[in-house]
Amino acid sequence: MDADFRRSDVLIIGGGIVGCATAYRLGKRGVKALVIEKSEIGAGGSCRNAGGVRQSARDVRELPLAMHAVSDIWPTLGEELEIDVEYRQRGNLRLGKTEAHIKALTALVAKSVSAGLDVRMITGDEARAICPHMSDEVAGASWCPTDGHANPLHTTFGFYKKALEYGAAFVTGVTVHGLKKIRGRTRQALTDDGVYEADRVLLCAGYESRAIANTVGVDIPVEREVSEVFVTEQRPPMFDVMLGTSDADFYGHQSKHGSFVLGGMGGMEKYTSNDASVATHGITAPRLSRGVIKYFPTLRDIKVLRTWAGHYDVCIDGVPVVDNVGEAPGLTLAFGFCGHGFGISPAVSLALSELIIDGESKSIDVSALGYDRFRAKS
Amino acid sequence: MQRTIRTRPTLPFSPEGDDGLIVCRCEEITKGEIRRAVYDGMRSMNEVKRYLRAGMGLCQGQTCQRLVQGILSRELGLPLGETGRIRGRVPARPVILEDFGMSDGDSEGV
Ligand SMILES: Cc1cc2nc3c(=O)[nH]c(=O)nc-3n(C[C@H](O)[C@H](O)[C@H](O)COP(=O)(O)OP(=O)(O)OC[C@H]3O[C@@H](n4cnc5c(N)ncnc54)[C@H](O)[C@@H]3O)c2cc1C
Numbered sequence: 001m002d003a004d005f006r007r008s009d010v011l012i013i014g015g016g017i018v019g020c021a022t023a024y025r026l027g028k029r030g031v032k033a034l035v036i037e038k039s040e041i042g043a044g045g046s047c048r049n050a051g052g053v054r055q056s057a058r059d060v061r062e063l064p065l066a067m068h069a070v071s072d073i074w075p076t077l078g079e080e081l082e083i084d085v086e087y088r089q090r091g092n093l094r095l096g097k098t099e100a101h102i103k104a105l106t107a108l109v110a111k112s113v114s115a116g117l118d119v120r121m122i123t124g125d126e127a128r129a130i131c132p133h134m135s136d137e138v139a140g141a142s143w144c145p146t147d148g149h150a151n152p153l154h155t156t157f158g159f160y161k162k163a164l165e166y167g168a169a170f171v172t173g174v175t176v177h178g179l180k181k182i183r184g185r186t187r188q189a190l191t192d193d194g195v196y197e198a199d200r201v202l203l204c205a206g207y208e209s210r211a212i213a214n215t216v217g218v219d220i221p222v223e224r225e226v227s228e229v230f231v232t233e234q235r236p237p238m239f240d241v242m243l244g245t246s247d248a249d250f251y252g253h254q255s256k257h258g259s260f261v262l263g264g265m266g267g268m269e270k271y272t273s274n275d276a277s278v279a280t281h282g283i284t285a286p287r288l289s290r291g292v293i294k295y296f297p298t299l300r301d302i303k304v305l306r307t308w309a310g311h312y313d314v315c316i317d318g319v320p321v322v323d324n325v326g327e328a329p330g331l332t333l334a335f336g337f338c339g340h341g342f343g344i345s346p347a348v349s350l351a352l353s354e355l356i357i358d359g360e361s362k363s364i365d366v367s368a369l370g371y372d373r374f375r376a377k378s
Numbered sequence: 379m380q381r382t383i384r385t386r387p388t389l390p391f392s393p394e395g396d397d398g399l400i401v402c403r404c405e406e407i408t409k410g411e412i413r414r415a416v417y418d419g420m421r422s423m424n425e426v427k428r429y430l431r432a433g434m435g436l437c438q439g440q441t442c443q444r445l446v447q448g449i450l451s452r453e454l455g456l457p458l459g460e461t462g463r464i465r466g467r468v469p470a471r472p473v474i475l476e477d478f479g480m481s482d483g484d485s486e487g488v
Contacts, residue, residue: 040425
């Protein structure tokens with residue numbers, strides 16, 4: 001029984017949203033996956049993120065994933081997973097207060113427009129018409145009407161539940177230390193619970209994927225960066241857009257529940273990100289609180305209930321790796337999501353299921369996310 | 379961390395007479411919803427919290443944590459001590475945003 005359990009068609013390392021969603025998509029096509037998770041389901045970034053589903057201000061190399069997710073998957077994902085993913089497509093405002101902000105936003109907009117995205121600059125008054133209660137200091141904003149937000153917890157567990165229904169198995173509390181090739185193919189995961197084996201391996205364990213990929217001679221330059229989110233008490237609906245600022249002094253939205261989910265950084269991350277534990281830092285949420293009040297003075301008396309931290313898996317060139325590895329056949333990589341992998345995860349998992357089963361991603365162009373793009377130029 | 383194997387349940391969900399009982403008062407989560415969450419695959423206090431919001435409200439689980447642990451341990455057939463706890467989060471009790479904004483010593487900020 002135990003030996004049987006340790007074999008599968010596909011081994012997935014990492015039980016975050018990418019692992020859960022890919023297990024579901026493989027199951028739907030009759031391929032059995034076993035997901036190995038060292039902690040709990042979604043305990044990494046997937047249950048720590050702020051729920052932004054954003055195409056604007058993205059690198060054009062991952063825009064096909066973001067646009068596919070928004071046009072083809074998110075609108076019906078709740079029905080598909082039979083859970084309320086709380087997807088709201090009411091646009092994204094990126095706010096600017098100074099001339100320098102407006103200049104930076106205008107440059108970002110120009111890039112996205114050239115890649116075919118509907119995003120434009122609007123005035124402060126236009127922004128206040130979309131999102132009332134905002135301070136008069138807001139001088140302008142970029143506006144992407146097709147962006148939005150969703151509930152990352154429901155989405156992650158929705159994929160997990162559906163994956164189970166379609167026959168995937170999960171084992172939690174097991175840590176993968178390395179991979180092993182058998183006759184040239186990547187077949188085994190070496191863990192603190194012995195050897196697990198499959199015909200194919202998907203590595204989607206966030207930052208820790210780097211060291212695991214190293215064991216079969218592949219190195220993807222990914223670093224760890226800590227970031228924080230906090231949540232307030234409930235308030236009656238105030239706005240429905242996703243918000244960010246050019247100054248990055250906070251970002252966030254009001255959830256369906258009524259609480260505000262707000263996130264950002266404190267400025268010391270360069271010195272606090274190497275710690276494997278994800279503790280909150282005493283200066284971060286207070287700094288973000290000040291940021292929020294500057295844009296939304298009416299929120300100054302709302303109660304903060306809970307703060308937490310999470311790790312971004314930051315790839316040095318700003319986009320993830322989503323690819324099959326040529327010199328370690330059988331191995332597929334999906335990590336380096338740079339702090340915005342939640343919104344694209346429904347599309348990433350589709351691309352991964354095709355990379356694994358069909359050998360190439362046909363529905364979405366992920367050719368700019370290759371694992372071999374870091375090779376030294378000759 | 380204990381190894382836990384998770385697969386699809388083989389029996390249908392069986393409702394119980396007192397499933398309507400409210401367990402988490404802040405977020406109005408019932409016993410039946412917690413039992414259903416376990417049926418859906420949740421295996422720890424943190425997973426139940428993230429799936430249902432039990433323990434995410436104003437009291438941050440001060441009132442319901444032990445009750446949820448009890449239901450979880452019964453549903454999973456685990457000793458009471460082995461269901462884990464929901465992770466404690468800063469601030470330990472709700473703080474007004476403006477006060478929180480000054481809590482790192484920067485009184486000029488707001
Ligand atoms: C604070 C914060 C805010 C964010 N906000 C947004 C947002 O608004 N919008 C957006 O799109 N994205 C956001 N993100 C990013 C998003 O959360 C991630 O990109 C996404 O969750 C990635 O999913 P994943 O499955 O790749 O990674 P994860 O959810 O991190 O999953 C990786 C899993 O692998 C497991 N693992 C690690 N090492 C091992 C090992 N050796 N063996 C077995 N298992 C292992 C981990 O425990 C973890 O569960 C945010 C992230 C953070 C931290």
